[in-house]
Amino acid sequence: MSDFVTGITFGGTVWTPAYVTDINAKTCIGCGRCFKVCPRDVFDLVEKSSIMEDDDFDDDYGDFEDDDENMVMTIKNALDCIGCEACSKVCPKDCFTHEHKIAA
Numbered sequence: 001m002s003d004f005v006t007g008i009t010f011g012g013t014v015w016t017p018a019y020v021t022d023i024n025a026k027t028c029i030g031c032g033r034c035f036k037v038c039p040r041d042v043f044d045l046v047e048k049s050s051i052m053e054d055d056d057f058d059d060d061y062g063d064f065e066d067d068d069e070n071m072v073m074t075i076k077n078a079l080d081c082i083g084c085e086a087c088s089k090v091c092p093k094d095c096f097t098h099e100h101k102i103a104a
């Protein structure tokens with residue numbers, strides 16, 4: 001059984017970081033919530049047309065006034081992620097995939 005990289009809270013509790021490995025571009029509405037909460041320089045909001053065809057996009061939404069249907073979030077700098085999962089907690093579309101990291 002593999003051991004995963006762990007962290008420790010100020011109070012001494014061990015926790016296991018879950019690093020971002022993927023964002024579902026088909027469900028992302030470009031709202032920017034994840035970008036705002038991420039403590040690291042992991043994300044980049046880009047033109048949807050730069051990464052996918054228009055007919056790939058699920059546009060069954062419109063219930064978030066700050067979304068931008070022309071934009072989609074991407075992972076710019078995965079190696080800077082600390083695995084805090086704040087991005088997933090604020091994402092209204094459950095776009096994120098996270099993975100633990102096997103300790104060296």
Ligand code: SF4
Binds near residue numbers: 081
């Ligand atoms: S897990 Fe934390 S550090 Fe990593 S991308 Fe999400 S908010 Fe940023």
Ligand code: SF4
Binds near residue numbers: 033087
């Ligand atoms: S919070 Fe979710 S829906 Fe909003 S930009 Fe980030 S990945 Fe996309």
